[in-house]
Amino acid sequence: MLKLFAFSGCYCNPNSTTNFAVEELCRILEKSINQPIEKYFKSAADLKIEFNPGTGIDFSEGRTAVDDDMKYIEEKILSSSIVVFASPVYLHQVSGTMKNFIDRIAYWAHLIKLSGKIGIIISVSDSNGNKPVSDYLRQTMEHLGISIVSNISLKSGVQSREAIKSILRYEATKVKKILLEEQFPISRLQEDKFRVHKELYSKANNNVVISSERDYWKEQGMLDFPDFRTFFEHKWYENK
Numbered sequence: 001m002l003k004l005f006a007f008s009g010c011y012c013n014p015n016s017t018t019n020f021a022v023e024e025l026c027r028i029l030e031k032s033i034n035q036p037i038e039k040y041f042k043s044a045a046d047l048k049i050e051f052n053p054g055t056g057i058d059f060s061e062g063r064t065a066v067d068d069d070m071k072y073i074e075e076k077i078l079s080s081s082i083v084v085f086a087s088p089v090y091l092h093q094v095s096g097t098m099k100n101f102i103d104r105i106a107y108w109a110h111l112i113k114l115s116g117k118i119g120i121i122i123s124v125s126d127s128n129g130n131k132p133v134s135d136y137l138r139q140t141m142e143h144l145g146i147s148i149v150s151n152i153s154l155k156s157g158v159q160s161r162e163a164i165k166s167i168l169r170y171e172a173t174k175v176k177k178i179l180l181e182e183q184f185p186i187s188r189l190q191e192d193k194f195r196v197h198k199e200l201y202s203k204a205n206n207n208v209v210i211s212s213e214r215d216y217w218k219e220q221g222m223l224d225f226p227d228f229r230t231f232f233e234h235k236w237y238e239n240k
């Protein structure tokens with residue numbers, strides 16, 4: 001069964017358009033691909049997620065920095081094929097809870113840990129400021145190794161729920177096509193990053209890099225792949 005992980009940056013608005021969009025997208029997608037999706041959907045109010053302490057222990061030891069719900073959340077993300085990051089627009093940026101969640105998984109960017117997963121981004125403003133949010137979430141997902149198949153900007157003050165549903169139906173057809181054809185979008189940033197990191201981690205005595213990160217790249221066999229696309233596809237089929 002396809003597994004989907006979604007995190008919402010809406011803290012606890014009972015009438016949240018962000019949460020509505022995630023629920024609705026999952027429902028439409030399930031119907032459109034005609035198979036059940038095992039969904040794990042949370043926002044920060046459901047979870048205990050401490051701030052990143054900033055000590056760098058997550059980067060140096062390759063594990064989450066604090067013993068809280070992130071341990072369990074990480075397992076949920078890693079076992080999913082589809083990852084959704086959905087955030088309200090707060091002064092043209094992601095919400096604080098979304099940023100805090102991202103700060104806690106930032107160390108995965110060096111490991112390109114979410115390679116082989118497809119991603120959906122949802123930003124929800126009242127009327128303006130979606131672009132910096134969708135750009136930031138795209139960049140974040142790309143650094144994590146996710147192939148972005150849909151980047152949805154919604155405006156709760158302008159679009160009715162019916163209009164939003166219609167946008168989501170269109171986006172679901174794009175996701176379905178990618179799931180069927182398995183032609184995954186890979187960005188220039190992802191290819192460049194893979195090449196540069198591969199070069200760094202290939203050198204035996206390189207004190208510029210963190211040794212646990214180099215070990216991870218070696219253990220995963222990442223140094224043997226010619227480019228990011230080949231590695232991504234290998235991880236996708238391994239996940240399936």
Ligand SMILES: Cc1cc2nc3c(=O)[nH]c(=O)nc-3n(C[C@H](O)[C@H](O)[C@H](O)COP(=O)(O)O)c2cc1C
Pocket residue numbers: 010013015016017018019087088089090091092093124125126127128129156157
């Ligand atoms: C702190 C804060 C800042 C906001 N900043 C913006 C903004 O820059 N642009 C905008 O159009 N709406 C802004 N809004 C409105 C929200 O983006 C809008 O209500 C959206 O629907 C919130 O998502 P939700 O419905 O999931 O709670 C802001 C709301 C809050 C609480």
